[in-house]
Amino acid sequence: MPTKPRPHALQVSPLAYEGRLDARPLSQVDLVVIHCTELPDLATAREYGERVLYAERTDGSGGTGNSGHYYVDRNGACHRFVAPDRVAHHVRGYNPRSIGIELVNAGRWPHWLDSRHQAMEEAYPDAQIEALVVLLNALRTELPSLRHIAGHEDLDTAMVPASDDPKILVPRKRDPGPMFPWQRVLAEVPLQPVGRGHAPDDS
Template sequence: MPPPALDLIVETQPLPYEARLEARPRAQIDLVVVHCTELPDLATAREFGERVLYAGSGTGNSGHYYIDRDGSVHLWVSPERVANHTRGYNPRSIGVELVNTGRYPHWLHAAHQAMDEPYTEAQIVALVALLQSLVDEYPSLRSIAGHEDLDTTTVPAEDDPTRQVHRKRDPGPLFPWHRILDATPLKRLTP
């Protein structure tokens, strides 16, 4: 049985380029992709999110929602817009980023692939509440995946080009998939 719903408070702080992101119909959204920021804190994630990486559109990379270690939930891109968070899945998905160091600051070093920061209880409780809210708001939402499920690309390690490392490993081995799947009607999508 799912836990009782938490009163979800979402702090809305649109990214400067949000209006430039492509609009989409609500019915197109059928997937949530869970990420970890692989950065030290929410402020650094915001700095990365505000960077314009695509000159043609004036946009950058960002999830829709961010959940800080204290469980606070922040909306940076409206779900009715296509955010750039997972190659090949952006038009149909909502990206949820959990603040976590992951492999920071040596993301692609072969010697630094451990992801050993546990997610906080507050983050997991907030994530469940957010997912329950999204399921209620978007009837077509049926699936959930980790970034690592959808982007399995390997690249040469920066510290040893003879070794391959995964480009994306988030949310990583410490993410409690069983809790999330038990608490929501979403089914895990693994291509």
């Protein structure tokens, strides 16, 4: 019987502003959100994560940007850009209680909001999904309150004007998209899906 590939070691590469992100107790985290980068490669995703998008405030906070906590490359390599005890900006309305995992995948890149380019056709390689499952199960051990899982598209359902024709509305977020193997992941990771006919509670 063939053996499964061994998971890649987690590579910890903190973003420069990690220490400026709000701290939180790990007991606060009960939700993991699956994203795809909608960018061509990990290097571009890192460059985007490093951008400072929120101005520094007078109290010394701020000076941060948008990023997931973990990134899983197509070959299964796992990177941590933000520690789980920090609140990363990755999904509107759910950041304080959630972990963001970004899968490197082109998605709709580079025409994210063009109504003629809404298909998401890049498959997620087996190595990437196997590494994601390993990471999710490790997080279940590390974060005792973790019990929910959702896709970005399940939580951010806003429609916005298309970049090619503002009279047409397109989804602001579609990730991880139709190619993501939800059934496979949920069969291997005992987390409750939310946003798909379910709603996360606040207990």
